[in-house]
Amino acid sequence: xxxxxxxxxxxxxxxxxxxxxxxxxxxxxxxxxxxxxxxxxxxxxxxxxxxxxxxxxxxxxxxxxxxxxxxxxxxxxxxxxxxxxxxxxxxxxxxxxxxxxxxxxxxxxxxxxxxxxxxxxxxxxxxxxxxxxxxxxxxxxxxxxxxxxxxxxxxxxxxxxxxxxxxxxxxxxxxxxxxxxxxxxxxxxxxxxxxxxxxxxxxxxxxxxxxxxxxxxxx
Numbered sequence: 045x046x047x048x049x050x051x052x053x054x055x056x057x058x059x060x061x062x063x064x065x066x067x068x069x070x071x072x073x074x075x076x077x078x079x080x081x082x083x084x085x086x087x088x089x090x091x092x093x094x095x096x097x098x099x100x101x102x103x104x105x106x107x108x109x110x111x112x113x114x115x116x117x118x119x120x121x122x123x124x125x126x127x128x129x130x131x132x133x134x135x136x137x138x139x140x141x142x143x144x145x146x147x148x149x150x151x152x153x154x155x156x157x158x159x160x161x162x163x164x165x166x167x168x169x170x171x172x173x174x175x176x177x178x179x180x181x182x183x184x185x186x187x188x189x190x191x192x193x194x195x196x197x198x199x200x201x202x203x204x205x206x207x208x209x210x211x212x213x214x215x216x217x218x219x220x221x222x223x224x225x226x227x228x229x230x231x232x233x234x235x236x237x238x239x240x241x242x243x244x245x246x247x248x249x250x251x252x253x254x255x256x257x258x259x260x261x262x263x
Contacts, residue, residue: 156247163202163246170194174206174242205243205254210236215258219243219250224257233261 173190176182182190198204205219215222215234223240231237236256243254 159200160246160249160251163197163200163244164251166197167244167252170197170204170244171242201247202251203245205239205245207239210239210243210254210256212236215256219245219253221253221255222258223255225260226257227261228259229262231259233259235259 173182173194176186176190194202194204210220212231213236215236220236220243226237228237235258237259238257239254240257241255244251
């Protein structure tokens with residue numbers, strides 16, 4: 045009876061599980077256990093994350109484990125193989141940072157080119173809207189839709205060069221196309237007198253140069 049009582053009082057020994065990915069003794073990457081059902085939801089969320097972020101997290105975690113393994117070593121002399129592995133990891137992290145920057149830059153360029161092509165395809169529609177406005181036909185619901193469309197395109201980065209913005213401004217061959225050159229007593233020489241066709245920019249890139257009349261000065 046006393047033996048049974050003593051066994052009941054015995055406590056289960058405390059166990060520790062080493063979950064570090066790199067073995068501190070060998071410096072090698074350990075085999076990772078397969079996720080159980082309880083982790084299924086977390087795994088699904090990870091799969092939906094940005095792959096580049098996942099890779100970066102893995103590299104950072106590996107670097108942390110490598111530092112923990114180095115701190116756990118009591119011997120002052122570092123193992124040559126472990127040092128080489130750490131150098132490889134640092135080089136891999138630097139290469140990944142550069143790769144991620146290139147990917148993000150390529151994404152921005154692709155987005156910029158897509159917006160440019162879309163706005164370029166919209167120019168004939170914008171010309172029709174300008175023609176309707178000049179003829180006094182831009183009224184009612186159509187006028188509201190046209191204004192909303194132009195506002196949306198301007199939010200993307202569209203800049204319109206028309207008479208309101210160009211007349212009296214210096215002629216810029218990079219943004220304007222000179223169709224006529226005539227004397228003018230009201231506009232200084234080499235300044236724009238009249239806009240013959242509206243021009244458009246997208247983030248300082250010329251979608252279409254404005255066709256203008258340039259002053260030859262007061263002759």
